[in-house]
Amino acid sequence: MSSQAEHPALMIPGPIEFDDAVLQSMGHFSQSHVGPPFCNTFGEALTMFRKLLQTTDPASQPFIVSGSGTLGWDFVAANLVEPGDHVLVLHTGYFADSFADCFETYGVKVTQLKAPIGDRPQLPEVEKALKENKYKIITVTHVDTSTGVLSEVQKLSELVHRVSPETLIVDDAVCAVGSEEICFDDWGLDVVLTASQKGIGCPPGLCLLMCSGRAMESFKNRKTPPSSYFASMKNWLPIMQNYEAKKPSYFATPPTQLINALHTTLTQILSRPLSERFAAHREASQRAKQAVASMGLKQLAEKPENQANGMTAIYLPNDLKAPEVLPNILKRGVIFAGGLHREIAPKYIRLGHMGVSVTDPKRRDVDKAIEALREGLGEVGYKIP
Amino acid sequence: MSSQAEHPALMIPGPIEFDDAVLQSMGHFSQSHVGPPFCNTFGEALTMFRKLLQTTDPASQPFIVSGSGTLGWDFVAANLVEPGDHVLVLHTGYFADSFADCFETYGVKVTQLKAPIGDRPQLPEVEKALKENKYKIITVTHVDTSTGVLSEVQKLSELVHRVSPETLIVDDAVCAVGSEEICFDDWGLDVVLTASQKGIGCPPGLCLLMCSGRAMESFKNRKTPPSSYFASMKNWLPIMQNYEAKKPSYFATPPTQLINALHTTLTQILSRPLSERFAAHREASQRAKQAVASMGLKQLAEKPENQANGMTAIYLPNDLKAPEVLPNILKRGVIFAGGLHREIAPKYIRLGHMGVSVTDPKRRDVDKAIEALREGLGEVGYKIP
Numbered sequence: 001m002s003s004q005a006e007h008p009a010l011m012i013p014g015p016i017e018f019d020d021a022v023l024q025s026m027g028h029f030s031q032s033h034v035g036p037p038f039c040n041t042f043g044e045a046l047t048m049f050r051k052l053l054q055t056t057d058p059a060s061q062p063f064i065v066s067g068s069g070t071l072g073w074d075f076v077a078a079n080l081v082e083p084g085d086h087v088l089v090l091h092t093g094y095f096a097d098s099f100a101d102c103f104e105t106y107g108v109k110v111t112q113l114k115a116p117i118g119d120r121p122q123l124p125e126v127e128k129a130l131k132e133n134k135y136k137i138i139t140v141t142h143v144d145t146s147t148g149v150l151s152e153v154q155k156l157s158e159l160v161h162r163v164s165p166e167t168l169i170v171d172d173a174v175c176a177v178g179s180e181e182i183c184f185d186d187w188g189l190d191v192v193l194t195a196s197q198k199g200i201g202c203p204p205g206l207c208l209l210m211c212s213g214r215a216m217e218s219f220k221n222r223k224t225p226p227s228s229y230f231a232s233m234k235n236w237l238p239i240m241q242n243y244e245a246k247k248p249s250y251f252a253t254p255p256t257q258l259i260n261a262l263h264t265t266l267t268q269i270l271s272r273p274l275s276e277r278f279a280a281h282r283e284a285s286q287r288a289k290q291a292v293a294s295m296g297l298k299q300l301a302e303k304p305e306n307q308a309n310g311m312t313a314i315y316l317p318n319d320l321k322a323p324e325v326l327p328n329i330l331k332r333g334v335i336f337a338g339g340l341h342r343e344i345a346p347k348y349i350r351l352g353h354m355g356v357s358v359t360d361p362k363r364r365d366v367d368k369a370i371e372a373l374r375e376g377l378g379e380v381g382y383k384i385p
Numbered sequence: 386m387s388s389q390a391e392h393p394a395l396m397i398p399g400p401i402e403f404d405d406a407v408l409q410s411m412g413h414f415s416q417s418h419v420g421p422p423f424c425n426t427f428g429e430a431l432t433m434f435r436k437l438l439q440t441t442d443p444a445s446q447p448f449i450v451s452g453s454g455t456l457g458w459d460f461v462a463a464n465l466v467e468p469g470d471h472v473l474v475l476h477t478g479y480f481a482d483s484f485a486d487c488f489e490t491y492g493v494k495v496t497q498l499k500a501p502i503g504d505r506p507q508l509p510e511v512e513k514a515l516k517e518n519k520y521k522i523i524t525v526t527h528v529d530t531s532t533g534v535l536s537e538v539q540k541l542s543e544l545v546h547r548v549s550p551e552t553l554i555v556d557d558a559v560c561a562v563g564s565e566e567i568c569f570d571d572w573g574l575d576v577v578l579t580a581s582q583k584g585i586g587c588p589p590g591l592c593l594l595m596c597s598g599r600a601m602e603s604f605k606n607r608k609t610p611p612s613s614y615f616a617s618m619k620n621w622l623p624i625m626q627n628y629e630a631k632k633p634s635y636f637a638t639p640p641t642q643l644i645n646a647l648h649t650t651l652t653q654i655l656s657r658p659l660s661e662r663f664a665a666h667r668e669a670s671q672r673a674k675q676a677v678a679s680m681g682l683k684q685l686a687e688k689p690e691n692q693a694n695g696m697t698a699i700y701l702p703n704d705l706k707a708p709e710v711l712p713n714i715l716k717r718g719v720i721f722a723g724g725l726h727r728e729i730a731p732k733y734i735r736l737g738h739m740g741v742s743v744t745d746p747k748r749r750d751v752d753k754a755i756e757a758l759r760e761g762l763g764e765v766g767y768k769i770p
Contacts, residue, residue: 007414015641018415026411026642029392030403032720033589066452066590067615070637074615102614197638204418205451205590205640228613229487230452230459250725252455253582255590256400257411258640335417340635 008330011369012337013145013175013311013352014198018265019360025264026203026257033256034248041263042254043246048266049208052177052200053192054274055184059213063233063240064262066255067207069174071231072193073102075209076137076170078228079219080191083107085136088129088167090121090156093341094146099139099172106227111135117341118300120151123159130164137168142176145198146340147300148313148350150180154187161188168215174198177208178269179310179354181278190215196258199281199310201265201355205258277359278309284358284366285309288351291370295377296385300341300348310354313339314373317382321346328376334369393715396754397722398530398560398696398737399583403650404745410649411588411642418641419633426648427639428631433651434593437562437585438577439659440569444598448618448625449647451640452592454559456616457578458487460594461522461555463613464604465576468492470521473514473552475506475541478726479531484524484557491612496520502726503685505536508544515549522553527561530583531725532685533698533735535565539572546573553600559583562593563654564695564739566663575600581643584666584695586650586740590643662744663694669743669751670694673736676755680762681770685726685733695739698724699758702767706731713761719754 010017031038046062053060065071081087084107089100091114100110113121113129130138138160140151157169168190173182177192178199184192190212197204211219211233219226219233226232235251242249269277289307292299292314300313316325322338326349329336337352339345351373357365374384395402416423431447438445450456466472469492474485476499485495498506498514515523523545525536542554553575558567562577563584569577575597582589596604596618604618611617620636627634654662674692677684677699685698701710707723711734714721722737724730736758742750759769 005414010415010417012417015415015418015638023412023414027408029390029408030395030400030588032395032397032722033400034722035720066456068451068637068640071451071615074613077614105610105612105614105617195638203415203640203642204638205643225490227490228459228616229462229490230456230616231613232490252453253400253580253589255453255588255640255643257588258590258643335420337417337419 009334009357009365009368011334011352011357011365013350014354015204016198016201016352016355017357017365018201018203019268019356021268022202022261022265025261028257028260031256033253034250038256039243039246039248042243042259045259045263045266046240046244048270049210051270052266053182053184053210054186055210057185057213059216060184061211061216061237061240063209063211063236064259065207065236066205066252068204069193069195069207070098071207072209073099074228074231075207075233076191076193077103077106077108078231079226079233080168080215081106081108081136082222082224083227084109086111086133087137087139088113088135090126090138090140090151091115092120092141092144092147092149092151093117095141095144095172117344118147118149118302118306120149120306123155126156127159127163130160130167135164135167137170139170139172142171142173143180143308143310145175145311148308148311149301149306150308157187157189168218175308175310179281180308181274184210196262199354200262201269202262203258205255206262280359281309281354284353285312288312288353288366288370295374310352312351312353313348314351315348317377320380320382322349324380325349325376328379329372332372332375334372336369336373394719394742394750394753396719396737396742396750398735399739400589401583401586401737401740402742402750403586403588404653404741406653407587407646407650410646413642413645416641418638419635423641424628424631424633427628427644430644430648430651431625431629433655434595436655437651438567438569438595439571440595442570442598444601445569446596446601446622446625448594448596448621449644450592450621451590451637453589454578454580454592456592457594458484459613459616460592460618461576461578462488462491462493463616464611464618465553465600466491466493466521467607467609468612469494471496471518472522472524473498473520475511475523475525475536476500477505477526477529477532477534477536478502480526480529480557502729503532503534503687503691505534505691508540511541512544512548515545515552520549520552522555524555524557527556527558528565528693528695530560530696533693533696534686534691535693542572542574553603560693560695564666565693566659569595581647584739585647586654587647588643590640591647665744666694666739669738670697673697673738673751673755680759695737697736697738698733699736700733702762705765705767707734709765710734710761713764714757717757717760719757721754721758
């Protein structure tokens with residue numbers, strides 16, 4: 001099929017490479033957004049999203065809406081807090097700054113707890129912060145796409161439940177869902193927000209959220225109405241409930257083709273044990289990280305326990321800058337991403353290893369990426385120590 | 386290609402039937418959202434959107450964002466007005482109520498000018514309203530998808546410029562762009578907002594806006610920051626400007642596949658004179674409306690000057706209800722939509738005639754829809770007078 005013609009392997013931390021069947025679902029013939037076939041597809045996709053997050057609590061509420069991960073922040077800020085509320089944002093890079101901006105847009109007061117680049121706020125610091133102030137929400141970036149730093153979400157959640165049990169735990173898992181294990185119920189999370197184009201393996205254009213029963217109660221007990229219209233849970237809740245019951249419902253036209261593609265990828269993902277999927281991501285990640293180390297390169301996330309399984313952020317050696325290296329990698333048929341962290345953007349590059357590039361044994365994407373990196377650096381005169 | 390396998394013709398007022406090449410573009414291999422090929426595609430799509438709206442004023446500013454038409458309302462309400470401002474909403478059906486809700490969400494004061502079902506507010510009433518109060522914005526639903534009513538946008542804009550020249554003119558053209566002529570500059574419009582899945586002929590998942598230089602000035606002169614994050618023009622303006630200059634830029638990941646499909650459909654649309662496109666829509670609309678009349682059926686929009694060219698809303702005869710008729714039409718391979726106007730929803734059905742169903746001479750979609758309606762009504766015992 002022409003759509004999958006020879007093309008460079010897209011090994012950035014999202015959008016990732018998509019499976020052929022997923023891309024074919026994007027070209028599904030046009031369907032009514034309120035007709036029985038599409039209601040069935042959307043309903044099943046919502047239910048499969050629960051399974052991906054391993055939540056069986058019927059009070060959990062999924063939302064799948066046209067948008068991007070960024071829109072997920074608006075959902076949180078416009079529905080789960082009210083103007084004047086305080087939130088604690090754990091900072092591991094670019095995305096915490098933006099989430100904080102989003103909260104402030106909605107009149108919410110933000111305290112950021114910042115870690116040095118490549119690290120994450122430590123639990124004792126978080127404990128101290130939670131004891132000093134009462135926060136309606138704490139947010140954590142599960143995997144910071146700008147640094148490749150993995151947060152310890154389960155332990156963090158245990159800490160919050162112990163020290164500040166009324167605080168809602170919001171996991172910004174855009175670069176984690178599908179590549180990192182998430183046990184929504186068992187870990188006691190209140191929101192997991194994500195986007196389609198990373199570990200889920202569906203083209204970009206969808207914002208996905210899972211909210212706990214506790215988060216939905218907090219929403220229902222608001223004193224003020226939601227402060228967004230398109231990102232209002234009031235507007236979307238009946239729509240999601242109806243679609244999951246396979247009944248038509250209308251607030252805004254859903255992106256029918258993307259929902260078809262989401263259904264295809266979630267069906268693929270759930271056809272195998274999730275544990276195998278996460279093991280495949282850990283294995284590929286180790287392979288990439290060992291190769292990077294063997295080239296004498298350093299990761300932004302130096303400590304092994306801080307390292308994400310779906311991506312690797314790599315410092316360039318010898319004061320090289322990303323624009324000097326990326327074209328050499330592309331010449332070898334692989335696309336890496338440049339840096340994103342504002343303070344050091346040109347000094348590093350990012351490799352994504354998620355989805356079919358990792359789980360499809362027919363693909364050699366990760367090995368090809370490692371070779372392209374080695375040869376690309378060689379071309380600019382870098383000698384492996 | 387399997388994606389276009391035998392399927393019922395989707396003749397609702399959006400999503401519409403899509404061209405094969407557009408659906409194939411949805412399955413494009415994965416591309417980096419900041420790589421040169423995609424920047425080029427997105428940049429061209431932004432420029433082509435200007436052409437579709439016939440604006441050559443360099444001060445006009447397009448926005449194309451993951452979302453739906455509904456998100457366009459948030460863009461207007463969160464950026465072009467401030468809390469406490471007054472707006473005048475012309476009401477022709479379902480969508481004005483929702484747009485008003487959206488404004489109120491952002492603390493904006495709304496006055497609605499309502500017309501009876503099937504009609505539109507008359508110019509003298511609008512003039513009177515504009516003279517009684519100072520409005521920051523007036524909104525008009527170009528084609529009300531709930532009633533098939535066409536507004537007289539050009540004359541309305543002339544009136545506003547004459548009577549209340551500081552008022553911004555916002556055209557909710559979700560069901561009009563691509564099927565009704567719009568001359569953004571010549572008519573003096575300030576915002577045209579739309580979605581991808583109707584006259585533009587691209588699958589759902591995109592919100593598109595064109596803002597005049599005057600609208601952008603008004604935005605820049607706000608006293609308060611935008612009251613949305615995802616729908617903030619402050620956040621999106623540099624992104625749109627960079628992409629149109631074919632430079633990478635990041636705020637939120639754009640829906641790469643949908644932008645590819647948008648590029649394909651806009652290329653197709655602009656490969657022929659726009660006047661031919663609008664003539665084809667007028668011709669198909671007349672054919673549908675004459676057939677409806679010949680069956681003894683009434684439209685919601687009784688007056689010919691009120692009738693949209695991209696859709697027809699049809700009262701059912703003999704107290705029939707939509708659920709009794711739609712399945713009979715579907716059996717004949719055509720999907721009509723049910724009613725949407727809250728007061729009379731079950732009493733009418735809606736036929737869309739937009740895009741390739743109208744412009745592709747190889748398709749018989751409109752004729753097939755007319756036959757299916759005639760036979761479907763016959764099956765429930767309706768005798769054509």
